[in-house]
Amino acid sequence: MAILVTGAAGFIGMHAAHALLARGEEVIGVDSLNDYYDPALKQARLARLQAASGFTFLPIDIANRDAVAGLAARFPTIDRILHLAAQAGVRYSLENPFAYVDSNLVGQVTIMELARRLAARPDGLRGLVYASSSSVYGANRDLPYAVEQATDSPVSFYGATKKAGEILVQSYAHLYGVPATGLRFFTVYGPWGRPDMSPWLFTSAIIEGRPIKVFNNGRMKRDFTYIDDIVAGVLAALDHPPAADDGPPHRVYNLGNHRPVNLLDYIAVIERACQKKAVLDLHPMQPGDVLETYADIDASARDLGFAPTTAIEEGIPRFVDWYKSYFNV
Template identity: 60%
Template sequence: MAVLVTGAAGFIGMAVSRALLARGEQVVGIDNLNDYYSPHLKMDRLAVLHAEGGEAFTFDKVDFGDADALDSAIGEADFDRIVHLGAQAGVRYSLQNPRAYAHSNLIGHLNLLELARHRDIRHLVYASSSSVYGGNAKLPFSVEDRADHPVSLYAATKRADELMSESYAHLYRIPQTGLRFFTVYGPWGRPDMAAWLFTDAILNDRPIKVFNHGRMQRDFTYIDDIVAGVLACLDHPPTDDGNEKPGGNRTPHAIYNIGNNKSEALGDMIAIVEQACGKAAIREYQPMQDGDVPATYADIDAIRKLGFEPRTPLSEGMPRFVQWYREYHARRF
C-alpha cells in the first residue's frame, strides 16, 4: 500500500516524499500548484521526485479543498496512510487573502478527514504549526500549553484543524498525529521564508527587512530533522485503548512539537547567512508585523519518546541552504 502525500510539490511535502521513496514506499502525491509562490519551483521539486521515484511516485494536480475534484483525482489509488502537508501557508498573507485559508486549511482539512474516514486509513499525519501558541510568553512552548489565543488567521485555521481532528478521532477512532512545525528551513525551501529572502537579498545587494528592530528569536529547524520527525510519527500511530482519561475520552490522536529545541536570535541567524554569502547584509529595521510573535521555542520531550532528536545546528544547516540556493539558481538561470 502507498502513502498519500498532500502538498507533495511543497517544501516539506517534497522532502517527506523523497524520504518515503528512498525507503521503498510508494507515494501518491497531490498538490494544486498554486501561485502563492513560484510554480516553477514546485515543478522542479516534482521533477526530482519523478526522477528518483520512478513508477513508485505518481502525481495529480488537484485542489483538495474541492471534495469532488479530490475524489476524482485519487480514484482507485491504493493507500493506507496519509501525510497531509498541503495548506495555504504564510502568516502575513492571511491578512491579505483570508478566504484562501478557509478554503485550503479548513475545508481542505475536513475533506482529508472524510477521506480517511471512508477509506479506513490506518494513520493520518497532518501539519499544524507553532503559530497556534500565539503570543505565549512561556518558553519553551509545550503541547500542554493553552493554544486558544491565535494572533493570525493562519494560526486560527491550524488550531481549528487540530480540533476537527480530535473530533474525528473521537467519533470514528481514526488514528491521527498533528505536528506543530517550528520555522523549517533548508534546501528546496520556500521563497517567502527568511532563509530565502535574506540569502536572495544579500547576494543581490538589496536590503533585508528586520522586524521588531531585530528583537526576534526563532527555533530554526533543518528540513532533514523535520523529515525524521514526520517519519517517526508516521511509523508510530497513537493507540486507541478505549479507556477514559480525566476530562474526557481517550482518543487515538496525538500532537507533537517538532523543533530544534533551541531558540536563537534573529541577528545570529543573519550573521550566519552573511558569512555563508560572503557579504554583509544591508539591514532595514522595522516594527513588529501584525500576526507575528517575538519568540518561538519548542519543547520536544513528547516526540523524543518516539526516538526523534534534532541533529543539525543552525551553524551547519544555514550554510547548506545558501550553497543549495547558489547551485539551484546557477542551474536554472
C-alpha cells in the same frame, strides 16, 4: 500499500515524499501547484520526485470534495495519509484570509472525510499525519512551548486555521476512530525551501545587495528547524500511529530544534555563508508576528524518538549552497 502525500510539490512535502520513496514506499502525491509562490519551483521539486520509481502525481485542489473523495476508489492501496497541503504564511493571512479557509479548513475536512472512508474499510487506515504549526501558540509567554499549553489565543489568522485543523481532526478521531497525529512544525528551513521565508528572502537580498527587512529591530528569536530533522520526525510519526487507549487515537507533537536563535545572530550566519554583509532595514513588530518561538520536544522525543541534530551553523550554509546552485549564482 501506498501513502498519499498532499502538498507533495511543496517544501516539506517534496522532502518527505523523497525520503519515503528512498525507503521503497509507493507515494501518491497531490498538489494544486498554486501560484502563492513561483510554481516553477514546485515543478522543479516534482521533477525530482518523478525521477524516482514508485511516485504518481495528481494535480488536485484539496478543497475540491469530489476530486479528493475519488482518490479512495482510484487508489485502494492507500493505507496512510501525510497531509501537508495548506496555505502557509503568517503575513499573507492578513491579506487573503479566504485562501486559508479554502485550503486549511475546507481542505482539512475533505482529507479527514477521505481518512474516515479509508478507516472504515476492513483493512482500515494505519494513520493520518497532518501539519500543524508553532503559530497555534500565539503570544503564549511560557517558554518553551509545550503541547499541553492552552492554544486558544492565536495572534494570526493562519495560526487560527491551524488550531482549527487540530480541533476538527480531534472530532473525527473521537467519532470515527481515525488514528491521527498532528505535527506542530517550528520554522523549517533547508534546500528547496520557501521563497516567502526569511532564509530565502535574506539570502537573495544579501547576494543581490538589497537591504533586508528586519522586524522588531531584530529583537526576535526563532527555533529554526532543519528539513532533514523534520523529515525524520514526520516518518517516525507515520511509523508510530497512536492507539485508542484512554481516549480518541489523536496525538499532537512539537517538531522544533529546541534551540531558539537571536534573529541578528542568524543573520550573521547567513552573511558568513554568503561571504557578504547584509544591509539591515529595521522595522517595528508586524501584526501576527511573535517575539520568540521555542519548542518543548519532550513528548516527541519520548514517543517518536525525535532528536534534531542540525544547528543553523550547519544547515544555513547547506541552504545557501543549494540556493546558489539552483539560481546558478
